[in-house]
Amino acid sequence: MNAKPKIYIPRPNFPQVIERLQSHFEVVHNQADQEVLREQFLAQASLVDGLLTTGSDVINGELLKVCPGLKICANMAVGFNNFDLDAMTRAGVLATNTPDVLTETTADFGFALLMACSRRLVESEHFLRDQQWKQWRFDLLAGQDVHGTTLGIIGMGRIGQAIAKRASKGFDMKVLYHNRSQLPASTENDCGARWVELAELLAQSDHVMLALPYSREAHHMIGARELAMMKPGGHLINIARGGLIDEEALVDALASGHLGGFALDVFEGEPKINPRLLTQKKVVLTPHIASSTLQTRLKMSNLAADNLISFFAHRKAITPLNPQVLEF
Numbered sequence: 001m002n003a004k005p006k007i008y009i010p011r012p013n014f015p016q017v018i019e020r021l022q023s024h025f026e027v028v029h030n031q032a033d034q035e036v037l038r039e040q041f042l043a044q045a046s047l048v049d050g051l052l053t054t055g056s057d058v059i060n061g062e063l064l065k066v067c068p069g070l071k072i073c074a075n076m077a078v079g080f081n082n083f084d085l086d087a088m089t090r091a092g093v094l095a096t097n098t099p100d101v102l103t104e105t106t107a108d109f110g111f112a113l114l115m116a117c118s119r120r121l122v123e124s125e126h127f128l129r130d131q132q133w134k135q136w137r138f139d140l141l142a143g144q145d146v147h148g149t150t151l152g153i154i155g156m157g158r159i160g161q162a163i164a165k166r167a168s169k170g171f172d173m174k175v176l177y178h179n180r181s182q183l184p185a186s187t188e189n190d191c192g193a194r195w196v197e198l199a200e201l202l203a204q205s206d207h208v209m210l211a212l213p214y215s216r217e218a219h220h221m222i223g224a225r226e227l228a229m230m231k232p233g234g235h236l237i238n239i240a241r242g243g244l245i246d247e248e249a250l251v252d253a254l255a256s257g258h259l260g261g262f263a264l265d266v267f268e269g270e271p272k273i274n275p276r277l278l279t280q281k282k283v284v285l286t287p288h289i290a291s292s293t294l295q296t297r298l299k300m301s302n303l304a305a306d307n308l309i310s311f312f313a314h315r316k317a318i319t320p321l322n323p324q325v326l327e328f
Helices: 015-022 038-045 061-065 085-090 103-118 121-129 158-170 185-191 198-204 224-229 247-255 294-314 323-327
Strands: 006-009 026-029 050-053 072-075 094-096 150-154 174-178 193-195 207-210 234-238 259-264 283-285
Touching (some): 038 061, 061 085, 094 294, 094 323, 103 121, 224 247
Parallel strands (some): 006 026, 006 050, 150 174, 150 207, 174 193, 259 283
């Protein structure tokens, strides 16, 4: 009788998903949520055939050198900048992610950040909790309108399109977008969006939202130069990846009064946070929770499990990132 493949799940996960995987694999898990240091992660990964990872688990050449038996890493995320795909492909390790199932939930949250930032909700709550509310004033914590304004979306994949529909159809916003390639006219019409160059998007938008994948080429694509192109008083929202924005330049733009505010769900170097971000008013900061509803996170977990099961049962995957590995 052949032994079951062995997989490692370094972060707590849904008990029903763990139970499901245990019917197919020998599962090593961390349901007790103990801290796993990098050297511990490497040691455990070296003993298994597969990993169910999150965006915090870095899979790179260092790990692959000590994991000759590793065959698949199933990321419970749509993003995969924690994966060195080139190194994984050279090592013959399949990478998968969880697209589609989190699109609408993430778009909801992106719009929530836009609303909260524009209307200064976090700052207003702190003001009230600190018992500073003494009387009504015409300009008390005055924010900026969302309805009828212009939203610029950088990155027009599934999530960007879902945000555009909310903006154009629900809030009567003019939607501009910038993408590596222009979408078909039918898709643009459905989203109520128009493609423009990045410089025009920054100059014309009252609110700018990032919804594109991270890549080395896109590192700090929004820096001091791009921030200066934005409308005075504009808002910047990032639900993509932290490394897309130069956080020092972002704080400078807010401190100078050029930006009206910003909202970030992702950070460069997370979970560590640039301390300058924490001192700013007119900002919204959340701990990478755009996809965090129980319904959606369960779908993500099950899709990651599906990829593991399909790979070991049939040498196939539902959402492969480097499908060429399956041809080896």
